[in-house]
Amino acid sequence: MPTNGVRFSCRFARKLLPQPLLLTAAWLLLTGRDVGAQKVRVEEELEAYPNESVDLRCQFIDSDSITKLTQVSWIWEPAEGQRDNIAVFHPIYGQSFPDLAFKDRVAFLHNKLVNPSIRISDLRMSDAGRYTCEYATYPTGNEQATTTLVMLAKPKNSANVVTVQAGTKAMVVAQCQAADAKPAATIKWLASVGGNHTTSSTGGPDGTVTVRSEYRLVPTPADDGREVTCMVDQRTQDKTWTHQLRLSVEYPPSVSIEGYDHNWYMGRSDATLVCSANGNPQPTTVTWTAASGPLPDSVLVDGNKLTVRKVDDTVNTTFICEVKNKHGAAKHQITTLVIEEERRIVPGPSTGAVIGGLLGALALIGIVVGLVFFIRRRQRDADGPPKHKPPPPIKSSGSTELLTKPSEAPAATEMAPLTPAGDVYYEPTGSEPVRNFSGETPGAANGGGPPLPDEVNLNLDPNPDLVSTNQEPPPTANIARGESFVSPAMYV
Ligand SMILES: *[C@@H]1O[C@H](CO)[C@@H](O)[C@H](O)[C@H]1NC(C)=O
Ligand SMILES: *[C@@H]1O[C@H](CO)[C@@H](O)[C@H](O)[C@H]1NC(C)=O
Numbered sequence: 001m002p003t004n005g006v007r008f009s010c011r012f013a014r015k016l017l018p019q020p021l022l023l024t025a026a027w028l029l030l031t032g033r034d035v036g037a038q039k040v041r042v043e044e045e046l047e048a049y050p051n052e053s054v055d056l057r058c059q060f061i062d063s064d065s066i067t068k069l070t071q072v073s074w075i076w077e078p079a080e081g082q083r084d085n086i087a088v089f090h091p092i093y094g095q096s097f098p099d100l101a102f103k104d105r106v107a108f109l110h111n112k113l114v115n116p117s118i119r120i121s122d123l124r125m126s127d128a129g130r131y132t133c134e135y136a137t138y139p140t141g142n143e144q145a146t147t148t149l150v151m152l153a154k155p156k157n158s159a160n161v162v163t164v165q166a167g168t169k170a171m172v173v174a175q176c177q178a179a180d181a182k183p184a185a186t187i188k189w190l191a192s193v194g195g196n197h198t199t200s201s202t203g204g205p206d207g208t209v210t211v212r213s214e215y216r217l218v219p220t221p222a223d224d225g226r227e228v229t230c231m232v233d234q235r236t237q238d239k240t241w242t243h244q245l246r247l248s249v250e251y252p253p254s255v256s257i258e259g260y261d262h263n264w265y266m267g268r269s270d271a272t273l274v275c276s277a278n279g280n281p282q283p284t285t286v287t288w289t290a291a292s293g294p295l296p297d298s299v300l301v302d303g304n305k306l307t308v309r310k311v312d313d314t315v316n317t318t319f320i321c322e323v324k325n326k327h328g329a330a331k332h333q334i335t336t337l338v339i340e341e342e343r344r345i346v347p348g349p350s351t352g353a354v355i356g357g358l359l360g361a362l363a364l365i366g367i368v369v370g371l372v373f374f375i376r377r378r379q380r381d382a383d384g385p386p387k388h389k390p391p392p393p394i395k396s397s398g399s400t401e402l403l404t405k406p407s408e409a410p411a412a413t414e415m416a417p418l419t420p421a422g423d424v425y426y427e428p429t430g431s432e433p434v435r436n437f438s439g440e441t442p443g444a445a446n447g448g449g450p451p452l453p454d455e456v457n458l459n460l461d462p463n464p465d466l467v468s469t470n471q472e473p474p475p476t477a478n479i480a481r482g483e484s485f486v487s488p489a490m491y492v
Helices: 002-016 019-031 035-039 347-383 394-404 411-418 431-438 442-447 453-460
Strands: 040-042 045-048 054-056 058-060 068-077 084-090 094-096 106-108 118-120 129-138 141-151 156-161 171-181 186-191 196-203 209-217 227-233 241-246 249-258 269-280 285-290 299-302 305-310 317-325 328-336
Touching (some): 035 040, 040 141, 054 141, 058 068, 156 241, 171 186, 171 227, 171 241, 249 317, 269 317, 285 299
Parallel strands (some): 249 328
Antiparallel strands (some): 040 058, 068 129, 106 118, 171 209, 317 328
16 A cells, blocks of 8 residues: 555656656655655664653655645554554544553654654553554555564562582572563573583563573582572673572581690690581581590580690590581591600701701702703813813812712712702702712711601601591591592591
């Protein structure tokens, strides 16, 4: 019908109109995709949100001044084939709003036949659809154009953690939801934990969609406190909505006793043991017991700390610490051996170590100096016969010789096998190089660098690790605080 109108007016124009106007009409015909639609001008698509209002603009472009306008209507097509007249304007009979669903929500913005724009207020999701501005004209018949109204809805986003118990089956540990959105939102997860997610969506009655996503994981104690992030994208959002979640994985406790220094001598005051527990929820009850029966009188317990005010043979026993949370209990025990005499830390070795370290460092400097000279000499030899023969390298290596007192060969020959030993350099205080060079020097052998490990455990270390005590149960429960619990020994 609209094309009929155009064709008519062109034919009409060819007969009656002067050349320039004819050209204009031809241009319209060539350029306009649907020239008839151009007579009625509307916006192609509009977006709106519920409860807001939207202006549907419409204008009749009177290009030839011939067409006579009779009446204009707005026709809503909620679905294919359904046409509901929601607003009518007649220059004589006035305005009419025949559709009850729009009756009090539609108004003409101007009281003009050539400009029948309307405003729809109090929008609903169900108002989405095609709105056609349709003129009844003479002599061309109906002229119309259509605006598509897209009703959008911002998603209501939320995310939450699901507290789970550590186990061997995959479980939902986090959820994320983008509710009542139009168009549907998309949910993505960002996580360093090796999980999986499943997403489902359900349609609401008004065309909105609720998208839910569940993050699944085989939860281990190590996953407790790790982060996963839910990300929601949707057309109405300027940027991605993100929500960071901290996983909550509960697990039974693990425990270890710390602080025993293998030096509980008779009469010592304030020897302490600390019961260090881990678990989610954090164990609150810590129970100290002694293998020999009730706790000795000299023992004072304050939470996870046990203090012996004065060491006597009543604490020559085994102490047990037990912790509980709602998922289980764990205990650890330690045998405190009371000795007659205090183990004294002999001051000798430490000064010896300093001296030895110094000697080692000096020896190394000597080696370096010697090496430099050696390499230079070799370079010069390679470059060609020097005019001035450098003095034999005995002098440079002499310093090394003096420091380390090697008994036999001159340093120049001794150094040759050492040249590739690059590892000498990165361990300047280590015992290895010193021993190599000190040979018969007893002082250096004793104190070259830090004390030797086998001596440490017996006498010197004031804070030995619990593992070194023989009486302890296997170090299964002996997990340091703050470490990750990868070991299955965790599960009590
Ligand atoms: C992820 O889900 C698929 C399908 O259910 C499953 O085959 C796969 O093992 C899962 N991957 C992980 C890491 O859970
Ligand atoms: C502590 O007990 C051990 C044996 O378990 C014993 O050898 C040691 O002499 C005892 N110490 C004292 C001070 O009684």
